[in-house]
Amino acid sequence: MPAVTADTMTLPRVAVPTPERRERRVKSITTAPTGHEGEGFPVRRAFYGVSLADLDPFIHMDQMGEVHYAPYEPKGTPWHPHRGFETVTYMIDGTFLHQDSHGGGGVIQNGSTQWMTAGRGILHIETPPEDLVVRGGLFHGIQLWVNLPSRSKMIEPAYQNLEAEHVTLLSSDDGGALIRLIAGDLGGHKGPGSTRTPIVLVHATIAPGAQMTLPWNANYNALAYVLAGNGSVGIESAPVKMGQLAMFVDGDSITLRGGAHETLEVLLLGGEPIGEPVAAYGPFVMNTKAELQQAFEDFQRGLLGVIPEDGIQPFRGR
Numbered sequence: 462m463p464a465v466t467a468d469t470m471t472l473p474r475v476a477v478p479t480p481e482r483r484e485r486r487v488k489s490i491t492t493a494p495t496g497h498e499g500e501g502f503p504v505r506r507a508f509y510g511v512s513l514a515d516l517d518p519f520i521h522m523d524q525m526g527e528v529h530y531a532p533y534e535p536k537g538t539p540w541h542p543h544r545g546f547e548t549v550t551y552m553i554d555g556t557f558l559h560q561d562s563h564g565g566g567g568v569i570q571n572g573s574t575q576w577m578t579a580g581r582g583i584l585h586i587e588t589p590p591e592d593l594v595v596r597g598g599l600f601h602g603i604q605l606w607v608n609l610p611s612r613s614k615m616i617e618p619a620y621q622n623l624e625a626e627h628v629t630l631l632s633s634d635d636g637g638a639l640i641r642l643i644a645g646d647l648g649g650h651k652g653p654g655s656t657r658t659p660i661v662l663v664h665a666t667i668a669p670g671a672q673m674t675l676p677w678n679a680n681y682n683a684l685a686y687v688l689a690g691n692g693s694v695g696i697e698s699a700p701v702k703m704g705q706l707a708m709f710v711d712g713d714s715i716t717l718r719g720g721a722h723e724t725l726e727v728l729l730l731g732g733e734p735i736g737e738p739v740a741a742y743g744p745f746v747m748n749t750k751a752e753l754q755q756a757f758e759d760f761q762r763g764l765l766g767v768i769p770e771d772g773i774q775p776f777r778g779r
Contacts, residue, residue: 472632475640475648478676478714485683485712487695488515493524493686493704499538499587502600503528505704507686513741515682515708517734518658520546520606520746524688524704527554527601534597537588537775542765543579544756545614546746547607547657550575551643551664551728553688555600556593560773561585562766565620569602572625574643576654581615582756582765591776603688603728605662610735611748613657618766627653637671637719640664645731648676660732667692667719667727674716681731683709685717692725693718701725 478484493505504523508516537557550557552569559575560566562584569575569587577585589600609616629642629652640647644654645661654662661681667673677683684706685694691702694709694717701707709715719725740747745756759765 472630472639473650474634475631475650475675477634477674482676482714483712484674484696484714484716485677485709487697487699488708488710490699490701490708491706493706498523498525499536502526502536507706511706511708513739516684517682517736518608518660518732519684519730520608520739520741522603522605522686524686525600525602525604527599527689529599530593530597532595532597533778535589535594535600538586539775540584540586540768540772542582542584542744542760543577544582544745544747544759544765545579545752546609547576547578548585549577549605549607549662550587550602551605552602553664555598555602556590557587557602558590558773559585559587560769561618561620562769563618563620565618567622572628572641574623574628574654576621576623576644578609578616578619578657580609580613580618582759583618584766584768586773586775588773588775591778594776594778605730606746607656607660607732608735608739608746609657611737614747614752621655623653629653633667633671633673635671638665638667638673640673640675658733658735661730663729664688665717665727665729667717667725669719669722669724672716672718674714675729677713677715677731678733679713680733682734683715684730685709685715686728686730687725688728689726690723691720692723692727
């Protein structure tokens with residue numbers, strides 16, 4: 462995982478919030494259980510135990526890995542449908558192939574992000590390429606589900622490919638933290654991702670002993686998921702470690718600190734709550750049970766798309 466170096470001193474700074482700002486306190490810290498997704502790749506269920514009302518506009522997030530695969534161990538997901546939300550796949554290390562029934566596709570690797578809007582319906586696949594399956598290797602990423610408001614659930618599907626070099630790189634005021642702004646506005650800086658509702662998505666690396674204080678929209682929720690390492694968060698300096706999610710409330714700035722001897726890698730998420738009923742089951746996120754039932758029926762009738770004739774398939778090799 463990328464380390465903080467002297468290069469952070471040359472990046473644009475996110476100014477320390479003014480004293481009149483109110484620092485957010487920690488409402489809860491939860492620990493993600495482990496599980497398996499798709500064809501069997503290991504994940505941590507980052508939002509386990511947190512209510513949808515507190516997550517809004519987010520629905521679900523898995524940390525994929527970090528794992529060092531032996532040859533022929535890497536696994537992905539087969540072709541499957543989605544409707545009513547967006548999937549965001551952020552690859553920190555390793556490589557995934559993406560293809561969907563709406564014409565989107567590409568390679569997601571080493572700091573790149575694919576942002577897929579399922580809208581009214583789409584089929585897609587994410588799978589490791591043949592060379593990674595054969596040789597094995599490092600694999601670490603995030604898949605995040607972002608809800609769509611009712612007015613947007615049946616829009617046309619869309620796809621954004623955000624390469625690592627497109628991400629807005631920033632530094633904390635003292636240069637002790639590297640901030641990758643993937644989407645949204647942060648202290649007057651803007652990330653490249655286009656969102657349907659106001660959202661901020663940040664990957665920050667905070668050096669041992671360093672402190673990062675960021676301005677945060679008071680109307681947004683605020684979540685910090687620890688990807689690796691340890692440190693502390695909030696006005697209380699609550700300790701956190703890998704696999705834990707901190708939820709913040711009440712205020713317009715957030716403070717995070719690296720551990721005494723260890724770097725803190727953290728994903729920061731926030732957004733304006735949609736405030737609508739959520740009916741979610743399997744690969745669909747709608748507003749009512751009737752809409753969920755319709756989504757299943759439409760999928761069975763082939764109305765959510767068809768696998769392209771040149772559609773990729775998982776490579777197993779054995």
